[in-house]
Amino acid sequence: MIGPVWLHLALIAFIAAAFGSGPALARPTLPFGVRIPAGRVGEPAIALARRRYNRGVTAGAVAACAVVLSGWTARIDLVIVGLGVLYAVLGSLAHRTVAAAKRDGDWYAGTRQAVATDTSLRSDPVRPQWILLTPSVLLATVTAVIGLANDTASFSTVFAQVLVVVLVSLLTFAISRARPEIDAARPSRSASRYREYLHGVLSLLLVSAGCVNATLLVVSLQLWEVIETTVPVTIVAYLPLLAASIAWLGFSLKSGDAGHRLSPADGEPETRYEQRDDDRHWYAAGMVYLNRDDPALLVHRRVGTYWTLNLGHPVSWLVLAAVAVVGVLAGFGFVALPSKGG
Known part of the structure; x- marks a missing residue:
């Protein structure tokens, strides 16, 4: 991975900002x-x-920048991987520090723990705006038509676009029915925040599918030599992905984790209850969830704007097995991936 030094420095700054925030x-x-x-x-x-x-x-971040400025840019990928590992270790140490203080101080002593839910999310769920998926479908169709007109074209990118549409549709459907994040201390307020947050996530997810397929369209035209592969064209190809990334970043800053930074309409007073302590079901510093008694397949992770599988649910292992099979097939060349010249 060789490129301009400023690009490597910008990538390091981005990773540091992402982990630091x-x-x-x-x-x-x-x-x-x-x-x-x-x-x-x-x-x-x-x-x-x-x-x-x-x-x-x-x-x-300072150490990584020093390595890049020293001239060791031929293996910038190792620098990035090392930086990611370092930040993961730092997060794990911080997790251990807080968990130890909580355990030693018995922070939940004398509290009344409870779990709240919002039944209206079942009777009146947040419905995905499926119309937002139209651009990604149209872009995949346009790419397929251009490919058919080009007899030498490989359809690996078209298959990738179709896969994006299918996977995003399934993910949108699953997230819209995932277990909501409701705080027992302020159930009404947190339910209002979560509803607004979920609407934003689902809309961004569908729009992002269109951004990905727009990039794949330009990449297809480059692979099929319909347009010349130049630096300006390559920049234009990845502009939709940049726009999607900026949109997700802005949304994350506004909403916070699970929408806790959003302002609800009411001023609900705090209840006498605390959200139930369920640390025993979370592993890897809140990244992995395993609870055989929880019927939920998808749960919101404790870190970040995304969901994770409940590894205690049998269906989750079927999903992981399917992903592993696709990965193995791609590794052995049975599943074609986009490449120069098809």
Whole structure:
């Protein structure tokens, strides 16, 4: 992965900013993936974990930039991987720090724990705006027509576009019916926030499918030599992906993790309950969920704007097996991937 030094520095800055903003966007009662009572969000141990994490993120970014500026750019991919591993370790250490303070201080002692749900999300669910999927379908159709007109064209990119449409449709349907994130301390307010948050996620997901297929259209034209492969054309090809990334970033900054930064319409007073402590079902610093007693297939991760599979659900293993099979087939060449010259 060889390219301009400024591009490598920009990539390092982006990764550092993404990891560094994580704690700020996380729900206050889930610092570094640890569930805590609302009254404990100002604990010194949490502030200490954040300071150590932020210093580590900054130090890692500075070290990576120093390596790039020293002239070692031939294996920038190793620098990026190393930086990602470092940040993952820092997050795990911060998670352990907060979890230890919670355990030693018995933060949930004397609290009344509960779980809240919003039945209106079943009777009146957030319905995906399927019309937003139209551009991705049209772009795939246009690409297929151009490919048919070009006798030497390979349809690997067209298959990729169709796969994008199918996968995004399935993911949108699954997320719209995933278990909602409702806080027992303020159930009405959190339900209102989650509904607004879910609407934004589903809309962005469908729009992003169109952005991906727009990029694949230009890539197809380059592979089929319908248009010349030049730097300006390549830049134009990836502009839709850049636009989608900026949109997701802006939405994440506005909404926060699971929409906790959104402003609900009501001023609901806080209840006497705390959200149930379910740390025992979460692993890898809040990244992996396993609960055989939970019927939910998809649950919102404790870190980031996305969902994860409940590994305690049998269907989740079927999904993982299907992904593994596709990966193996692609590795052995049975599934064609887009490449220069088809």
